[in-house]
Amino acid sequence: MLRMAVPGGTIRSTGRRKSAAGCALDEKRSKLYTVAMLNDAAAEKGMGCGCYGSLYSGDLLAIVMIGSANMIKLTEYSKSGGCAAKIGPGHLSGILCSLPKMTHPQLMVGLDTSDDAGVYKLNETTALIQTVDFFTPIVDDPYVFGQIAAANSLSDIYAMGGKPLTAMNIVAFPVCKLDAAVLLEILRGGLEKVTEAGALLVGGHSIQDNEPKYGLSVTGVAHPEAILTNAGARPGDVLLLTKAIGTGVLTMAARADMFDEGVRVAIDSMRRLNKTAAEVMSGFTVHACTDVTGFGLLGHLSEMVTASHVAAEIYTKDLPFLPEAQNAAEMGLVPAGAYHTREYVKNVTFASSVADALQDLCFDPQTSGGLLLSVAATDAEKLLTSLRAAGVDEASIIGRITDKGAGSIYVY
Amino acid sequence: MSIKIDARGLACPQPVIAVKKALEKITDGVITIQVDNFAAKENVLKFAAANQCAADFQKQGGIYSITIHKGQGIEKDQTTETATENTVFLITNNTLGHGSEELGAVLIKSFFYALLEKEPLPRLLLFMNSGVYLTSENSPVGEHLQELEQRGVQIFSCGTCLDYFELKDKLVIGGITNMYTIVEEMSAANKVITL
Numbered sequence: 001m002l003r004m005a006v007p008g009g010t011i012r013s014t015g016r017r018k019s020a021a022g023c024a025l026d027e028k029r030s031k032l033y034t035v036a037m038l039n040d041a042a043a044e045k046g047m048g049c050g051c052y053g054s055l056y057s058g059d060l061l062a063i064v065m066i067g068s069a070n071m072i073k074l075t076e077y078s079k080s081g082g083c084a085a086k087i088g089p090g091h092l093s094g095i096l097c098s099l100p101k102m103t104h105p106q107l108m109v110g111l112d113t114s115d116d117a118g119v120y121k122l123n124e125t126t127a128l129i130q131t132v133d134f135f136t137p138i139v140d141d142p143y144v145f146g147q148i149a150a151a152n153s154l155s156d157i158y159a160m161g162g163k164p165l166t167a168m169n170i171v172a173f174p175v176c177k178l179d180a181a182v183l184l185e186i187l188r189g190g191l192e193k194v195t196e197a198g199a200l201l202v203g204g205h206s207i208q209d210n211e212p213k214y215g216l217s218v219t220g221v222a223h224p225e226a227i228l229t230n231a232g233a234r235p236g237d238v239l240l241l242t243k244a245i246g247t248g249v250l251t252m253a254a255r256a257d258m259f260d261e262g263v264r265v266a267i268d269s270m271r272r273l274n275k276t277a278a279e280v281m282s283g284f285t286v287h288a289c290t291d292v293t294g295f296g297l298l299g300h301l302s303e304m305v306t307a308s309h310v311a312a313e314i315y316t317k318d319l320p321f322l323p324e325a326q327n328a329a330e331m332g333l334v335p336a337g338a339y340h341t342r343e344y345v346k347n348v349t350f351a352s353s354v355a356d357a358l359q360d361l362c363f364d365p366q367t368s369g370g371l372l373l374s375v376a377a378t379d380a381e382k383l384l385t386s387l388r389a390a391g392v393d394e395a396s397i398i399g400r401i402t403d404k405g406a407g408s409i410y411v412y
Numbered sequence: 413m414s415i416k417i418d419a420r421g422l423a424c425p426q427p428v429i430a431v432k433k434a435l436e437k438i439t440d441g442v443i444t445i446q447v448d449n450f451a452a453k454e455n456v457l458k459f460a461a462a463n464q465c466a467a468d469f470q471k472q473g474g475i476y477s478i479t480i481h482k483g484q485g486i487e488k489d490q491t492t493e494t495a496t497e498n499t500v501f502l503i504t505n506n507t508l509g510h511g512s513e514e515l516g517a518v519l520i521k522s523f524f525y526a527l528l529e530k531e532p533l534p535r536l537l538l539f540m541n542s543g544v545y546l547t548s549e550n551s552p553v554g555e556h557l558q559e560l561e562q563r564g565v566q567i568f569s570c571g572t573c574l575d576y577f578e579l580k581d582k583l584v585i586g587g588i589t590n591m592y593t594i595v596e597e598m599s600a601a602n603k604v605i606t607l
Contacts, residue, residue, distance in 0.1 A: 252425040256432065332428050332458030336451035356458075 074145055074182070075255060077174065078136030078211045090344040108227060109160070114303040115229050116156035116290055117220075127224040131156035134170045134215020138251050138367050139267055142182045146189025146214060147271040152293065152368035153216035154197045158278035159291040159371055160229070162222035167194045169204025172213035186214050197275055226282065228289035233308035235403040237287055238380035242277040242387060243269055243370025244394040245297055245361055246325025252333035253324070259333075262324030269322060269394075270368040277371050277392045284383045285376035292369035298348050298362045299341040300372060301409055305401070306347075308374070311408040314399035316358045329357035329364070337365040348409045362411060370394070374401055413441030420448040420475060427452040428459045431480065435463060440483035447476050456480075499534040500601035501527075502594075506545035506552075508607060517552060523607070524556035533560065535601070537586075538594055539569040542577070543607075549582040557585045570594065 093114075102110050108127055109119035117131035133153040137145045150167075157164040169190065173183050194201045199218065250266035253259040274291060281289070288308055290300050297314070305312050342348075342363045350359055375383055380397055387395035404410075415434045419427035427447045434443045447453050453469060453476040460467035460480045469478040507516025508523055527534070537560070539547050546553050547569045561567050567586025574580045574588065598604050 256425045256429045330458060330462045332455035332460075332462065333425050334451065334455055334458070336424050336449065339451040339454060 074137040074140045074142055074212065077178070090340065108224065109229055114307065116159040117162075119160060119222075119227050119229075121224050125223060127162075127222050127227055129157050129160045129162040129220040129222060129227075130217070131160075131220075132170065132215065132217040134172075134213050135367070136211050136213050138270070139254065142185035143189040144267060144271060146186035146191075147193050148189075148267070148368055149186075149214045150190035150193035150216055151271050151273050153218050154193060154199070155274045155291045155293070155368060155371075157218050157220035158274040159289050160220070160222065161226045161278070161282065161286075161289060162220035164194075164197045164199040164218050164220040166200050166202045167197075167216045167218045168202060169206070170213070170215045170217060171204060171206035172209035172211065173206060174210055174212060175208055177210075178212065183212075186212070190214065190216065193271070193273060197273055228286055230288055230290050230304045230307035233288040233304055233310050233312075233374035233401045234376075235310055235401055236377050237374040237401040238377050238397055239301070239312060239314070239399040239401065240373040240375055240380060240384060240387075240395060241292065241297070241320065241370050241398045242274065242373070242392050242395045243272070243292070243366075244320040244322045244325075245292070245364055245366065245369070246322035246328070247366050247369065248296070248335045248338060248364035249325050249328035249333045249361065250322055251367065252335055253328045253331075256333060258331065259324040259328050262322055262328060266322050266325075272368070274371050276390050277387060277395070280386050280390050280392065281371070281373055281375075281383060283386070284379045286373050286379075286383075287376065288374040290372050292366045292372050294337060294365045294367075295341050295345075296338060296363040296365050297372070298409060298411070299345055302345045302347060302407070304372065304374065305409060306407045308401070309406040311402045311404045311406060311410070312399055313402055314362070314409065314411045316354050316362070316411060318396055318398050319358075319361075320394040320396045320398075321361060325361060325364075326357050329360045334360045335365050338363040341365070345409075347407050348411060351410070351412045354411055359411070413438045415441065415443045417443065417445040419452065420446050422447070422452070423449075424451050424455055428455050431456055431459055435465070435480075435482055438482055441481075443480040443482065445478050445480070447478065448474060450476075452476070453478060498600075498602040500536045500538060500598055500604045501534050502538045502540065502598065502604060502606040503543040503546065504541045504607060506542040520546070521553055521556075524553040524560070528556055528559060533563060533565050534605075536566045536568070536597055538589070538597065539567070539586075540573050540594070541570075542573075544569045544573045544577060544579055544583075547583055547585045548574075548579045549584055551585070554585065561585060568593070568597075 096111055099111070101112065106121045107119075108121050109115050109117070117129045120128045120130070122128050131153065133156060135149060135152075138148055139145050153167070154164050169187060171183065171187070191201055194216070246262065247266045247270050250259060250262045254263045288304055290304055292300050295303070301312055301314070338360055345363070373383070377400075384395055384397055415438065417430045417434060419430050422430070427445060431443060431445055445456060447456060456478050457467050457469065460478075465480050465482050467478055467480040469476050505516070506520065507513055508519035509516050537557070545551065547557065547567060551557065557567060568589040569583060569586060571580070571588045571590055574583060580588075
């Protein structure tokens, strides 16, 4: 009989933190703004709990960097961030279908095609595009959260082929738990993107809530004939995607303090407007367009092929992925939303050669994702070249539209 | 080493983070985690696979119990531990060291006394040349060797040596072995200490 003894001194940590240069999160944290009230009167003027009436009188606030003290981690105030917080398509369609359908001669795009925005034809030359989008914090830095939420909201106008004109803030904020200056940073980040889009911020509405939430209601315009919907894709079209996939898994990675490099690139991607891509595509024969957000690439493509009564093929070897997105998916950092969409979208067939991680990424909920374009085959290469030349570096041809079974998607 | 985690009610990626932390704490062992949603179950299984850990799960009433085996896991713990204590002592003399026989006789007693206190114990003691006096009748360290044997240490004496000293009939502790086995045992050991 051998006597069993626990070998001492052999326990080692196999999960050492990567010493990747420049941990994105740590950088973010160190950049987090904490706020000092330079004027005590500011506190008395109602910056505390229950009121943020003086929020816009910015002269009372000074925003200073105070190193690591009093830092907040915005994502800790929400369970799921960004578009991953969306109500699943299964739940949503079940609810929406029980509402009476709206019809009107001037209504060009309503609820029925699962489009990004509603479109109302004002006259022969102008259609009004309206959208609203808001979500819980997806990053810890409030300014960056504001940027991302705004870019995401504005994207719906671009996805319809329009140009944003005006925007309004939608704010939910735990005034008792978070300093009002955090909200100011969120709003400043949002305003920067509204301005970059060439639109005007004209108002907003805010409520007290346990979880912070932010987004925009955006109004835009387009020529009625230039409106792009989910419904125009034609067999033979080429599918083009303008941003890399993986913000969902990498947002999870950020919460798990993993894949710093991928997280950093994902954040840059999420706060980038789809403005340039939309401007470039307006010169080409684009038949259908949507932006890839909470339902992931295949969820949104499914809406497109269903509305267009066509089928689609996707080639995973051509899909642009954010750095480390595949590693994050392999590590089980897949948002719950990806599983929900996968369960709901039944018309997808994967070739057996497509790795599990790639399948997961095809459903990865994107926040402020790229535009998915169905473009005439003759224009596809030219459009791709123009997009790349304009700085839309991740733009890629990812598949094509076919007539092999309306509503079906085949992934190779 | 086993760790239990209750991750019910936690949204992704919290269950995965909990498993990650637990895996970092141990080299070998089993982690059991309970989660209450499909996504968390799938993600924990993926994380385990990505970290070369075997995992399986059971579902009961909406709760998934996932078992993750890290390293050799529990079943193979014994071989792991044996490997770490796979030390062989080769004792070639009935006293310890050179210089004074009288001193050497005292030292060999205190050596085996000290060896009893050592954790983990060696796997095997091999006695050669005059060392075989220690495993035979009237051994000055008989008590110590018997205790070592009772605690699982294997003890063997060289047959040729016992013959040479005419001790074959007087062997009282352990078995008899030959040079082939001795060479094999020494080669298979993680560490051989010769006295």
